[in-house]
Amino acid sequence: ICVNKCQFEAVKIIGLADELKTDLMHQYGLNSFRLYRLPVPKKGIVTGILGPNGIGKTTAIKMLCGIEVPNLGNYENPPSKEEVLASFAGTELHDYLENLYAGKVKTAMKPQYVDKLPQATKGVVRDLLSRVQERMTLDEAAETFDLTEVLDRDLSKLSGGELQRVAMAATMMKDADVYFFDEPTSYLDIYQRVKMARLIKALSAEKQVMVIEHDLAILDFLADNVNVVYGSEGAYGVFTLARQVRTAINVYLDGYLPEENIRFRDRPIEFEASPPRGDWQTGDLITFNGLRKDFGEFELDISGGSVKIGESVGIVGPNATGKTTLVKMLAGIVEPDEGEIDNKVKVAYKPQYISPDYDGTVQDLLFAKAYETVTSSFFTGEVIEPLGIKYLMEKKVSNLSGGELQRVAITMCLATEADIYLFDEPSAYLDSNQRMNAAKTIRRMMEKSGRSAMVVDHDIYFLDMVSDSMMVFGGEPGHHGIGEGPFDMRQGMNKFLAAVDITFRRDADTHRPRINKPESRLDREQKSKGDYYYASS
Incomplete structure (x- = not known):
């Protein structure tokens, strides 16, 4: 009865992928x-792991680090390490865990939530990194990792991107046999993401x-093989066998595992083969001319530009x-000086940093914001269902x-009656599937x-899907910012990627x-033609 009658579906029915009858590693x-x-x-x-949030990816690498020991489903009377090893006899996993448990393998792990680093470790950056000078010195x-300017800064005063780079440095400075990186590009801009990917690749x-990693462009760039993980958030997770990276990402986007004959998503995620139209016939919705803002230590200059009616503008830069x-x-929160x-x-x-400071449920919040919009069949079909908000309605904010808070914030913004919608890093905290949705x-x-x-974001796949045109930022980070555009997608992406010094091609099957x-034949050819993103037609 509840499935048919309950508003926003309090009961979740899973009709696609299912659990296995064997190979249970752990149950809580x-x-x-x-x-x-x-x-x-x-x-x-580099072995990549790709899958939704909440299905055991972090749990798995904790087991491979020795932080947790698989209980093989026996949570009341967990097996000993010897019994665990006996259950994996004759497998690669047995050999790995045997060496791990015998102390013959040293591991280093970069944790997922770098924003918790200041609570776990007190002091300045220099103190933390000085304790792990094994593979490289503090100065190196x-x-x-571009940390020279923050070495004497307290960890509690660092931005998310700075904390990420500190955590990556602390992990890579250790002399280990096996390295685990849990979401190494969160908070980083595309320049830093590419640099981090190259460092990880060199380490391997x-x-x-x-x-x-949830940034599919970066995962594709740095990984050799990828284990796709499917399941149901908070219920179960299944690791599939490793596939070559291109095959794995294409399978993930398709939502179907051919070898296992399992469909874990009802429809594929698709990309456009060519850039969006640049010949907008609609008029200007908002224009800006010669904007300047001086904060003392930082100043910003924006050349003139406009946003057309119905246009989605991506904003990229360091x-x-x-x-x-x-x-x-543009939102009227900060006044320009000129x-x-x-x-x-x-x-x-939708701001960059979202506060969960609301005493009530998600439904209370959305209904108070825009009841008629949120409960309309149009908004339910176009926003509530695709973003999975119906499963969050009874949760306390x-x-x-x-990731849940981010999806609610996007929904709140879209439920607002407005002419223009401003989104600051809407892909943060979302897994790959949620980002595309x-x-x-x-x-x-x-x-x-x-x-x-x-839309301000650093995920190239996200920007590729959401944008009709592009604004490009540059300058000297932390001192002087310069914003230009909007340009059409081809011109904007070419301008941006030329500064990053990377080129993109389109996958023949998925168009992603x-x-x-770097320095491959395609890379050199595209750079010589000035085609950094879309191949010439």
């Missing part, structure tokens, strides 16, 4: 989360490396170059995870409503963007 308790199979690190390659690490030449400041100026904004329009704003939802809502959007190997 009666009717608790269950994990099936484990991946195995291999020397000389500071230069490699002599070490065993395993990486959990961290600390003023992207968020521009969005705040220049003009013709913003006689209603603005909806204060208890939401980062969010990008398509924002784009689709703009197209169907005739409204406009500006793929980073070319």
Whole structure:
């Protein structure tokens, strides 16, 4: 009865992938989360892990680090390490765990939540890194990870990107046999993501490396093999056998595992083969001319530009170059010192940092914000269902995870009656599937409503899906930011990627963007033609 009658579906019915009858690695308790199979690190390659949030990816690498021991489903009377090894006799996993438990394998793990680092470790950056000078010195690490300016800064005063680079440095400075990186690019801009990917790739030449990553372009660039994980959030997770990286990502986007004959998503995620149209016939919704803002230590200059009615503008560039400041100026939160904004329009704003400070459920929050919009059949079909909000309705806002809070914030913004919607890093905390859903939802809502959007993000796949045009930021991070555009997608991406010094090609099967190997034939050819993103037609 409840399945048919309950508003927003309090009961979740899973009709696609299912649990296995064998290979149970771990169970936390009666009717608790269950994990099936484990991946195995291999020397000389980067092994990637790809799958949704909440299905055991972090649990798996904790077991491979020795932080947790598989209980094989016997949570009341867990087996000994000897019994665990006996159950894996004759497998690669047995050999790996045997060496791990015997102390013959040293591991190093970069944790998922770097924002918790200041609570776990007190003091300044220099003190933390000085304790782990094994593979490289403090000075070498500071230069490699761009930390020289923050060495004497307290960890509690660092930004998310700075904390990520500190955590990566602390992990790579250790002399281990196996390295685990849990979401190594969170908070980083595309420049830093590519640099981190190259460092991880270089490390794998002599070490065993395993990486959990949701940025598909970066995962494709750094991994050799990938284990796709499927399951149901909070219920179970199943690791599939490792596949070559291109095959694994294409299988993930398709939502179907051919060898296992399992469909874990009802429809594939698709990309456009060519850039969006650049010949907008609609008029200007908002224009801005010669914007300047001086904060003392940082100043921002924005050349003139406009956003067309119904247009979605992606905003790219390094961290600390003023992207968020521009969005705040357009939203009326920050006043420019010079220049003009013709913003006689209603603005909806999704900020970069979201506070869970609300005493009530998600349904209470959304109903209080815009009851008629949120309960309409149109909004339910276009936003509530694609973003999975119906499963969060009865949850307290204060208890939401980062990814859940992000999806609610995107929904709140889209539920607002406005002419232009400003999104600051909407892909943060979302897994790969949620990112693609969010990008398509924002784009689709703009197209169907005739409204406009500006989206700041660092995920190339996300920007590729959501954007019609592109603003590009540069300058000297932390000191002087320069914003230009909007440009059409081809011109904007070419301008941006030329500065990053990477080129993309399109996958022949899925049309998804793929980073070319540096100095490869394709890389050199595309650079010589100035085609960094879309191949010439």
